[in-house]
Amino acid sequence: MTAFHTPLSRRLGLRYPIVAAPMFIISNKEMLLACAEAGIMGAMPSLNARTPEALRADLEWLRAKTDKPFAINMTIGLTPPKRLIADVALLEEFEVPVWITSYGNPTEYVQRAHAKGATVFHDVINLRHAQKAAAAGVDAIIGVGAGAGGHAGRITPFALIPYLREHLSVPVIAAGAISTGRQIAASFALGAELAYMGTRFITSTECGAQAEYKQMVVDATPEDIVYTDQVSGVHANFLKASLPDGGEPTQDAKRWKDIWSAGHGVAEITEVLSIERIVDDIVREYHDAVAALPR
């Protein structure tokens, strides 16, 4: 498949400007390796390793198997401070190439990442937070639009990506309901420098999600996605069928283990495939979509 690049993907050394986004509980080291081998970049929340020792083991495993880039996500405000300190030290020690910060102020982490030559992405749902993070020195802003899996914003990616791009001098990464090559092409048309895809990779063979969760994503349509703050206190998108009482969110429903998140990008996901196959399919679709654009 023909490689294609943006300035940011070139800087990172990726064959394709695509990131398999970090997903709490279900992203794992096998996904990071498969992404590296397929020419995209995988990302995992540091907390998916249950302890700092487990994170060390994952990083040792990855470093032994690939010299390609991968990313670790730190959910600043959701991680106990002691754990965060231990995780950051490991990112430094293993020279993790890309640090993704979310849910908090990235300033301290930017300085430490840059001292190690690492690149920092920061996740936002609006311009105000993007400007703060850009002022803190992050290298790129992830604009998480409406319809994204996980904690999603309210602004459609059609508006959010060009809006952020217009007002920021750092590159913008598009997130939210990007599951196919057509949507990747649309992201670049809107001005993004990387396509950041979560939901599509829930249905990868390598992903740690239970078989029932993967099947629910395959079966779901966008009408089956519920946007609510009743699960974790912050608005996020969930699969209706995984919510208690058949879709009525309740305050008791606190655990992402039993309540499954996915975004509007479930629309065109029809089967569980290996990451190698998914990347092959979406890159082919991307090239076909670009070739078919009206001129």
Ligand SMILES: Cc1cc2nc3c(=O)[nH]c(=O)nc-3n(C[C@H](O)[C@H](O)[C@H](O)COP(=O)(O)O)c2cc1C
């Ligand atoms: C199950 C699930 C868990 C997620 N967990 C995290 C997380 O721990 N940290 C984070 O920064 N983003 C998290 N996200 C958001 C993704 O990184 C990404 O922004 C989002 O999936 C992109 O939208 P898409 O799912 O429509 O492709 C999660 C998303 C999903 C679907």
